[in-house]
Amino acid sequence: MELHILEHRLQVASVAKESIPLFTYGLIKLAFLSSKTRCKFFSLTETPEDYTIIVDEEGFLELPSSEHLSVADATWLALNVVSGGGSFSSSQPIGVTKIAKSVIAPLADQNISVFMLSTYQTDFILVRERDLPFVTHTLSSEFTILRVVNGETVAAENLGITNGFVKPKMVQRPVIHPLSSPSNRFCVTSLDPDTLPAVATLLMDVMFYSNGVKDPMAAGDDCGHIRFFSFSLIEGYISLVMDVQTQQRFPSNLLFTSASGELWKMVRIGGQPLGFDECGIVAQISEPLAAADIPAYYISTFKFDHALVSVRHRPPGRAGPAPGAHGCLLPTPRRYQKKTSMASSAP
Numbered sequence: 001m002e003l004h005i006l007e008h009r010l011q012v013a014s015v016a017k018e019s020i021p022l023f024t025y026g027l028i029k030l031a032f033l034s035s036k037t038r039c040k041f042f043s044l045t046e047t048p049e050d051y052t053i054i055v056d057e058e059g060f061l062e063l064p065s066s067e068h069l070s071v072a073d074a075t076w077l078a079l080n081v082v083s084g085g086g087s088f089s090s091s092q093p094i095g096v097t098k099i100a101k102s103v104i105a106p107l108a109d110q111n112i113s114v115f116m117l118s119t120y121q122t123d124f125i126l127v128r129e130r131d132l133p134f135v136t137h138t139l140s141s142e143f144t145i146l147r148v149v150n151g152e153t154v155a156a157e158n159l160g161i162t163n164g165f166v167k168p169k170m171v172q173r174p175v176i177h178p179l180s181s182p183s184n185r186f187c188v189t190s191l192d193p194d195t196l197p198a199v200a201t202l203l204m205d206v207m208f209y210s211n212g213v214k215d216p217m218a219a220g221d222d223c224g225h226i227r228f229f230s231f232s233l234i235e236g237y238i239s240l241v242m243d244v245q246t247q248q249r250f251p252s253n254l255l256f257t258s259a260s261g262e263l264w265k266m267v268r269i270g271g272q273p274l275g276f277d278e279c280g281i282v283a284q285i286s287e288p289l290a291a292a293d294i295p296a297y298y299i300s301t302f303k304f305d306h307a308l309v310s311v312r313h314r315p316p317g318r319a320g321p322a323p324g325a326h327g328c329l330l331p332t333p334r335r336y337q338k339k340t341s342m343a344s345s346a347p
Contacts, residue, residue, distance in 0.1 A: 001083050003143035006039040008056040010076040015051045015300035019068035024208050026062040032200050043232040045301050052301040072276055079125040100290035102142045111137050116282055118297035119232050119239035120190040178271040182226040184243040185263045190256040191238055236238035264308035273303040
């Protein structure tokens with residue numbers, strides 16, 4: 001297998017709910033007018049607490065400087081595990097549970113914090129740029145490590161990034177964090193970028209102006225329904241994570257859907273904000289799921305982590321896997337096809 005180090009230099013930021021109007025112009029431009037920018041990696045996730053923005057340096061320039069924008073104190077690089085060569089868009093996705101033992105656990109053991117972003121197309125492992133020599137040294141025995149430079153894929157060792165390595169001290173796995181599971185059921189889907197104008201108004205309403213629609217089957221306001229919506233536009237590919245009630249607002253013939261209509265339950269990790277320094281959270285979630293062959297998506301946000309497991313499996317609660325530190329992981333089966341005749345991936 002190959003480990004690709006993508007060329008995007010990323011920022012991870014947070015905007016409070018009440019401050020989002022200050023940033024909607026730039027965010028709308030990044031999401032719907034990307035051809036007018038140089039941005040190639042953009043993700044926006046709304047949680048009950050805030051909005052998390054993951055964006056490359058070019059896209060970050062589209063956001064206004066503001067005291068209401070909290071930015072993680074690091075530049076991040078995106079890693080992607082693929083088989084069969086090529087880029088993440090042309091190679092068969094591996095899935096996080098498949099790389100729990102080969103990627104996530106070794107990085108956790110070496111005290112390397114990760115930040116996860118699962119999309120419809122693939123799974124991205126974000127690491128701090130300053131940790132890259134440690135990452136490549138730790139994983140070089142398991143993977144052919146390649147790096148994208150100016151659009152060309154080259155061997156990582158040719159860049160000298162594995163030189164001068166000082167092995168970090170092995171660490172114990174971190175303190176277990178509490179888990180919770182909201183009542184929502186979620187879908188992971190996509191759409192052809194050519195159809196984006198047809199749903200732009202609806203998407204903007206969902207992303208910035210809607211408080212969500214509660215499940216009519218839920219009994220009362222204390223049912224644990226939460227607000228969660230994630231939009232990613234990465235190298236021309238769109239990914240959407242939303243609950244079933246939000247999905248029903250979209251024209252069904254525009255969304256890529258699971259062949260089995262598979263839905264996902266969420267497990268939220270953390271009772272208090274996790275921060276970015278704690279290591280092993282993803283590993284302590286993903287390893288038990290991998291051992292049980294339970295597929296999952298994983299999305300880290302500025303304050304908490306979120307694993308999505310199939311509704312056919314019980315979420316990892318009292319009798320499930322123990323959670324761990326920040327930077328989370330997920331195995332992602334790609335059993336998806338479109339309801340319409342258009343291709344199942346963006347051009």
